[in-house]
Amino acid sequence: MRLPQFEYFAPVSLEDALKLKDQMRTSAWILAGGTDLVVNLKHRLLAPAALISIRNIRNLTGIDLTPDTLVIRAGTALAQVASHPAVKEHFPILVKAINSIGAMAIQHFRGTIGGNLCLTPRCLFYNQSLFWRKGKGSCHRTGAKDCLALKGSESCQSICSGDTVPVLLALSASVRLVGLGGSRVVPLTEFFSGLGESPYHILPEEILTEIRIPLPWAPISWSYQRLGMRSAVDFPLVNAAAVAVLDKGKVEHLRLVISAVGPAPVILREAEKEIKGAQPEPRMADRAAEIALRAAGGVVVENAIQSRDYRVKMAGVMARRAVKEALRL
Amino acid sequence: MRKQLLSLTVNGDPVELAVPPNYTLQEALRNDLGLKGVKEGCSEGVCGACTVLMNGAPVRACLTLALEAEGADIVTIEGLSKEGWLHPIQEAFVNLGAVQCGFCTPGMIMASKALLDRIPNPTDDDIEAALTGNFCRCTGYAKMRVAVRTAARELQEKAQD
Ligand SMILES: Cc1cc2nc3c(=O)[nH]c(=O)nc-3n(C[C@H](O)[C@H](O)[C@H](O)COP(=O)(O)OP(=O)(O)OC[C@H]3O[C@@H](n4cnc5c(N)ncnc54)[C@H](O)[C@@H]3O)c2cc1C
Ligand code: SF4
Ligand code: FES
Ligand code: FES
Numbered sequence: 001m002r003l004p005q006f007e008y009f010a011p012v013s014l015e016d017a018l019k020l021k022d023q024m025r026t027s028a029w030i031l032a033g034g035t036d037l038v039v040n041l042k043h044r045l046l047a048p049a050a051l052i053s054i055r056n057i058r059n060l061t062g063i064d065l066t067p068d069t070l071v072i073r074a075g076t077a078l079a080q081v082a083s084h085p086a087v088k089e090h091f092p093i094l095v096k097a098i099n100s101i102g103a104m105a106i107q108h109f110r111g112t113i114g115g116n117l118c119l120t121p122r123c124l125f126y127n128q129s130l131f132w133r134k135g136k137g138s139c140h141r142t143g144a145k146d147c148l149a150l151k152g153s154e155s156c157q158s159i160c161s162g163d164t165v166p167v168l169l170a171l172s173a174s175v176r177l178v179g180l181g182g183s184r185v186v187p188l189t190e191f192f193s194g195l196g197e198s199p200y201h202i203l204p205e206e207i208l209t210e211i212r213i214p215l216p217w218a219p220i221s222w223s224y225q226r227l228g229m230r231s232a233v234d235f236p237l238v239n240a241a242a243v244a245v246l247d248k249g250k251v252e253h254l255r256l257v258i259s260a261v262g263p264a265p266v267i268l269r270e271a272e273k274e275i276k277g278a279q280p281e282p283r284m285a286d287r288a289a290e291i292a293l294r295a296a297g298g299v300v301v302e303n304a305i306q307s308r309d310y311r312v313k314m315a316g317v318m319a320r321r322a323v324k325e326a327l328r329l
Numbered sequence: 330m331r332k333q334l335l336s337l338t339v340n341g342d343p344v345e346l347a348v349p350p351n352y353t354l355q356e357a358l359r360n361d362l363g364l365k366g367v368k369e370g371c372s373e374g375v376c377g378a379c380t381v382l383m384n385g386a387p388v389r390a391c392l393t394l395a396l397e398a399e400g401a402d403i404v405t406i407e408g409l410s411k412e413g414w415l416h417p418i419q420e421a422f423v424n425l426g427a428v429q430c431g432f433c434t435p436g437m438i439m440a441s442k443a444l445l446d447r448i449p450n451p452t453d454d455d456i457e458a459a460l461t462g463n464f465c466r467c468t469g470y471a472k473m474r475v476a477v478r479t480a481a482r483e484l485q486e487k488a489q490d
Contacts, residue, residue: 006350008396010396043373
């Protein structure tokens with residue numbers, strides 16, 4: 001499959017990249033590992049005038065440990081993140097999520113953590129070749145004004161599919177977005193728009209430079225659950241992450257997230273509220289499942305390889321397993 | 330679209346090419362350098378037939394822009410044999426029947442090479458993890474596991490000599 005035409009820039013400094021982004025805005029796309037972007041280009045899903053490669057920008061790779069935060073630069077390869085001693089020590093949940101990402105040779109050496117977070121959301125009717133899509137008609141994402149998966153929908157319902165997404169959210173991470181005019185740190189809770197066609201709150205002139213994870217104040221207990229069809233090459237069908245702090249027999253802190261259900265990950269706040277402050281007990285896992293089932297029921301549409309009903313049901317199962325493991329039930 | 334200059338090392342030799350920005354590494358290796366061992370299966374990152382080593386790591390040549398390989402050290406299946414002698418991994422694949430139609434073989438062997446360079450004495454789990462992203466429609470995979478194990482032993486014996 002041939003790629004469409006585009007210009008290619010590989011600036012050596014962040015400033016040069018930002019200048020290009022400032023001039024070209026949405027017509028230039030950032031190229032990190034390319035393991036998502038190149039496929040989408042081949043399928044003619046995007047038509048950028050230019051790609052800005054970040055491979056030569058030194059200060060976009062690497063991991064720093066500050067007294068209270070682990071800072072992972074956006075262009076760091078997933079394999080480097082998963083094998084870093086500080087990540088292994090403080091956030092084994094992130095290592096587990098990364099190791100579950102497709103086959104080693106595809107993602108782990110080229111794919112980056114920034115690319116994983118900024119993945120173009122997926123849909124059964126979208127991530128297909130031009131030929132395939134021609135038979136099915138267009139939707140919000142491909143030039144028309146409707147959704148093939150949910151008739152009458154005002155916006156695109158494609159699926160946020162990154163494996164690290166629920167995990168980084170459960171770890172209360174934030175991201176640094178930099179533009180020529182300055183930089184800002186946005187908590188991941190405010191990063192996702194919920195719109196499949198423009199899923200992230202990144203301005204057209206901005207580049208994601210860092211992922212910042214606060215170091216836990218007490219030992220955390222965690223779980224990452226993921227359901228996929230073929231583990232080597234398939235995106236999660238639904239995934240869930242739970243991060244808890246257990247102290248003196250009580251659940252001191254809990255963050256519970258399900259993802260791959262809709263355009264944005266979903267924090268199960270109702271479940272967190274019920275569970276926090278109490279002693280862990282088995283019924284909590286069942287409650288989390290009920291709440292996840294209801295939440296997924298509101299967002300999942302018929303746009304993945306498995307049916308809507310199955311995905312909703314499995315959101316409950318993943319949430320139950322995540323709570324069970326994180327609360328050591 | 331203007332072509333841009335690309336210099337890289339391929340199978341030990343320095344190479345200079347002029348390629349358009351929308352050329353993949355797979356196209357550059359196959360079309361410009363005639364390295365037809367870099368197979369094109371799915372062309373979208375799924376099958377692993379196009380796997381080559383880029384600075385020692387296995388990558389999908391179909392998902393890598395040629396220009397992204399500027400300055401890189403690329404090794405393809407053609408770079409493994411020495412003076413007409415097959416590499417021990419190739420030997421093992423041939424001798425143990427881990428090859429049938431052969432279409433997946435270059436990718437499989439490059440992924441195995443990347444594994445054995447990192448972990449000279451892999452467990453079966455290591456082998457499976459390294460090869461899960463490479464699809465074979467003929468052999469059923471079991472023989473490949475045996476071939477990689479055998480090649481690992483062979484390579485270690487050689488290293489001791
Ligand atoms: C066969 C196959 C299976 C896969 N399976 C999985 C899977 O199971 N789970 C999973 O999570 N992923 C999967 N992926 C997707 C992908 O490989 C990974 O998500 C990878 O981490 C993407 O990173 P990248 O650097 O290659 O991203 P790229 O393709 O370079 O970029 C992805 C998107 O992010 C944007 N972007 C990248 N970096 C930045 C930045 N610094 N600032 C702003 N925007 C940026 C790009 O413009 C692009 O839109 C799979 C891919 C393939 C081909
Ligand atoms: S969810 Fe609807 S609008 Fe979005 S890509 Fe799929 S069919 Fe198109
Ligand atoms: S041809 Fe590259 S992975 Fe299939
Ligand atoms: S030997 Fe035929 S595809 Fe593997």
